Amino acid sequence: MTDATARLRAGTPRYLLVLPALVPLAIIFIGSLLRLADLGLRPFRDGQIGTGVTTDNLRRFVEDPYTWRVLGDTVLLGVVCAIVTVIVAYPMALALHRLRSGALRALALFLIFSPLLTSVVVRAYGWNVLLGDGGVINQTLRAIGLIDSPLRIMYEFPAVVIAMVHVLLPFAIFPLLGVVAQVPRSALEAANDLGASRRQVFWRVTFPLTRHSVVLTWQLCFALTISAFATPALLGGGRVQVLSGLVYTNVGAVDWPMAAVQSYALLVLTLLVIGGVNVAFRLAGRSGR
Amino acid sequence: MSDRNRPLTIAVLVIGLAYLVAPLVFVVVNSFNDSGYGAWPPPGFSLRWYERLADQEGFLSAALVSLVVAAVAALGAVLAGTAAAVSITRFRYPGRRLIESLLLAPLIVPKVAIGLGAFILFLQTGFYGRDGALVALHLVLLLPFAVNIIGGALVRIPPVYEQAARDLGAGPVRAFVSATLPQLRRSLLAAYLLCFMISFDEVDATVFVVAPDQMTLPVSMYQYLQKYQDPTLAALSTVLIGATLAIVAVVLTTAGASATAGLQGGKGRIK
Numbered sequence A: 001m002t003d004a005t006a007r008l009r010a011g012t013p014r015y016l017l018v019l020p021a022l023v024p025l026a027i028i029f030i031g032s033l034l035r036l037a038d039l040g041l042r043p044f045r046d047g048q049i050g051t052g053v054t055t056d057n058l059r060r061f062v063e064d065p066y067t068w069r070v071l072g073d074t075v076l077l078g079v080v081c082a083i084v085t086v087i088v089a090y091p092m093a094l095a096l097h098r099l100r101s102g103a104l105r106a107l108a109l110f111l112i113f114s115p116l117l118t119s120v121v122v123r124a125y126g127w128n129v130l131l132g133d134g135g136v137i138n139q140t141l142r143a144i145g146l147i148d149s150p151l152r153i154m155y156e157f158p159a160v161v162i163a164m165v166h167v168l169l170p171f172a173i174f175p176l177l178g179v180v181a182q183v184p185r186s187a188l189e190a191a192n193d194l195g196a197s198r199r200q201v202f203w204r205v206t207f208p209l210t211r212h213s214v215v216l217t218w219q220l221c222f223a224l225t226i227s228a229f230a231t232p233a234l235l236g237g238g239r240v241q242v243l244s245g246l247v248y249t250n251v252g253a254v255d256w257p258m259a260a261v262q263s264y265a266l267l268v269l270t271l272l273v274i275g276g277v278n279v280a281f282r283l284a285g286r287s288g289r
Numbered sequence B: 001m002s003d004r005n006r007p008l009t010i011a012v013l014v015i016g017l018a019y020l021v022a023p024l025v026f027v028v029v030n031s032f033n034d035s036g037y038g039a040w041p042p043p044g045f046s047l048r049w050y051e052r053l054a055d056q057e058g059f060l061s062a063a064l065v066s067l068v069v070a071a072v073a074a075l076g077a078v079l080a081g082t083a084a085a086v087s088i089t090r091f092r093y094p095g096r097r098l099i100e101s102l103l104l105a106p107l108i109v110p111k112v113a114i115g116l117g118a119f120i121l122f123l124q125t126g127f128y129g130r131d132g133a134l135v136a137l138h139l140v141l142l143l144p145f146a147v148n149i150i151g152g153a154l155v156r157i158p159p160v161y162e163q164a165a166r167d168l169g170a171g172p173v174r175a176f177v178s179a180t181l182p183q184l185r186r187s188l189l190a191a192y193l194l195c196f197m198i199s200f201d202e203v204d205a206t207v208f209v210v211a212p213d214q215m216t217l218p219v220s221m222y223q224y225l226q227k228y229q230d231p232t233l234a235a236l237s238t239v240l241i242g243a244t245l246a247i248v249a250v251v252l253t254t255a256g257a258s259a260t261a262g263l264q265g266g267k268g269r270i271k
Helices: A003-008 A014-040 A056-063 A065-098 A102-117 A120-131 A136-143 A157-182 A185-193 A198-227 A230-236 A243-252 A256-287 B006-030 B048-055 B057-090 B096-107 B111-125 B131-156 B160-167 B172-200 B217-227 B232-265
Strands: none
Touching: A014 A256, A014 B057, A014 B096, A014 B111, A014 B131, A056 A256, A065 A102, A065 A157, A065 A198, A065 A243, A065 A256, A065 B006, A102 A157, A102 B006, A102 B232, A120 A136, A120 A157, A120 A230, A120 B006, A120 B217, A120 B232, A157 A198, A157 A230, A157 B006, A185 A198, A198 A243, A198 A256, A230 A243, A230 B217, A243 A256, A243 B111, A256 B111, B006 B232, B048 B232, B057 B096, B057 B131, B057 B172, B057 B217, B096 B131, B111 B131, B131 B172, B160 B172, B172 B232, B217 B232
């Protein structure tokens, strides 16, 4: 703690400053999660939500094989999208960092930011135009004679991954760009002077120094993917089902208690995977020394 | 040493950027496509989807709702977020770490969980359908971003200037406003614009909470796209892209650097 900070704290209402953010958060965020927990424990019979406490919904959730399949697909989609995003974002961040022209850098930054300026719904429409059976990609491939019948991309797993990675990329590139820029030049020069090849410099210096942020970025992308609803719904077209889609369907079908249980399953899933990756990362770091 | 890598660097960037821009480009092109189902290549070009768009009154009122919600929620998030960021970066007190985690928690809790929970909460408290309901929900979703960006900036502003102001007799508020706030200006603008954009585009949680008479733009677009696939939505998007280009210009010229820095500043805190 610096001397100035120490003096600033004297007589200042420190807790009060956090209240304008904390009060709405406590009422709405925590309040919502508590209501949701309560709802998940209510009985649901003949299309009616009753009173009292029951574990029926939990049992219905666990015993439904369809739910487990959707749960598996949700995790798979999250893992795949997060891996692909990191693999695409890392080289882009590195390339962006190496750009020396300020104007080119600004242009590249603008283009990376540009998807954030349109709705995810609009981007889903754009992918529909590109990936559909009669869309740009299929028509182009057919025109140059590479295929006879259209490739089925739309309303399948690949379409959801393509669109989802597109949504995630800006969120991954920006933090990685900051980390890549923080790798000290002196370390790279030292490795170079000692005769390391480009590949060795990357794998022995740059990557180990940025590895922690790669894991954090992966976790953020995973959490964002399995929580997303509109993109999988619009590009999966009902053929690719994720848990958030089931929640929405059940809300429409008035089975709110089941929707609540599924929402909590999603939350537990996020915490389990993020926590699991943290533990694995720590163990790997220990055995690697 | 980066010279040997130049072609590879350029190739990676060009391919990546093309991927990022492609759907937007084809949305704009397709808004002039004469075909109703977006046939490719376009059989002809017309402005009929723009005429159809002009007849859709739902989108205009939804756009107004979205604008108001985004403007108010972003303002609330930046004001409350600034106060909270000052509290957790400038002071040390028991429970500070817990409060920080709580402020960032909405980032990893699935949006459908927040949305459905808020819907039930609002329904039970008679808040559902009120003007403030959407603003309150968005405020909570935006707070982590505001706290991250502004907190990231505050860490880099040394408290000595503020202390100097205090030593010269300024009160705590005056010292903050005159010494720290001017250095925070760009980050505040960046935080506001980012929050505005996130709110303006929010579907995943909002879809649960909107009442039929307070439809937001992305939710009404979502529902339109589920029913029709015609280029009316492309025309609407082109109009929106045109309108937002002005905002981008502001972001990149005045606040782009601190927006980037703010996002980076938060990288170590998402746990």
